[in-house]
Amino acid sequence: MLVISTNPGSVVRVKGELEQDGKSTRFVRVFYTLKAVIKGFKEGCRPFIGLDGCFLKTEYKGQLLSAVERDANNSFFPIAWAVVEIENKETWNWFMDQLLDALGMDGNAITWISDRQKGLLDVFHNLLPNAEHRFCVRHIYDNFKKKHPGSKLKYLLWEASEAYTLIDFEKAMNKIIKVSKEAYEWLDKLSAGH
Helix, strand or coil, X not given: CHHHHHCXXXXXXXXXXXXXXXXXXXXXXXXXXXXXXXXXXHHHCCCEEEEEEEECCCCCCCEEEEEEEECCCCCEEEXXXXXXXXXXXXXXXXXXXXXXXXXXXXXXXXXXXXXXXXXXXXXXXXXXXXXXXXXXXXXXXXXXXXXXXXXXXXXXXXXXXXXXXXHHHHHHHHHHHHHCHHHHHHHHHHHHCC
C-alpha cells in the first residue's frame, strides 16, 4: 500500500466482506492516519479531540468520520479519518478502536467533544466510561433555539458555554433562568443527562 510504504508507521486499516459467491471481497470501510500526524498530536497538541461525521455525496455514498484537534496556531489539525458505510454505533466503535490503537494512548486521558449522535454516546459509555466527553455547543444551540428562540437566550447560552470556572457558569445559568425558566430547565436536563 502506497501510504504505508511512503509514510512508514502510518496506519491504514481496510475492512471488507466476502461476497455471496465466496470468491470476491466487497469494500466496507477504511481508516487512515499518518505517522507524522500521530507524532504531531502527541508532541504538539493538547489531549483534546473533536469527533464528527458527514455524508459523502458521491456515487458510492457512505459517511466520513473524522478526529480533529486545534494546533498551537488555533488551526484545524486532522488526526484520523475513515470512510464507513453509515454513521452508527458499530462504525463509531470500529473507528474509535482504530484511533485509540493508532495513537497508543489511554482514551480516558483525552477530552473528547462531539455532537449528541446516539451511536457515539453508547461507544463512550462502553469503551471510554471514564473519559471527559462534552458536546459541541453549536449542535446544542441548533436544538435549543427551536424551543427557546431569541438573541438574548443565544447570547446567554454562549456566555455559559465559555465560562472558565464553575462560579462563572452558575452566574450565566442564573441569568438564563431570569429570562426563561423553561430554557434553564432544558439546559439543566441536558447536563444532567450527560
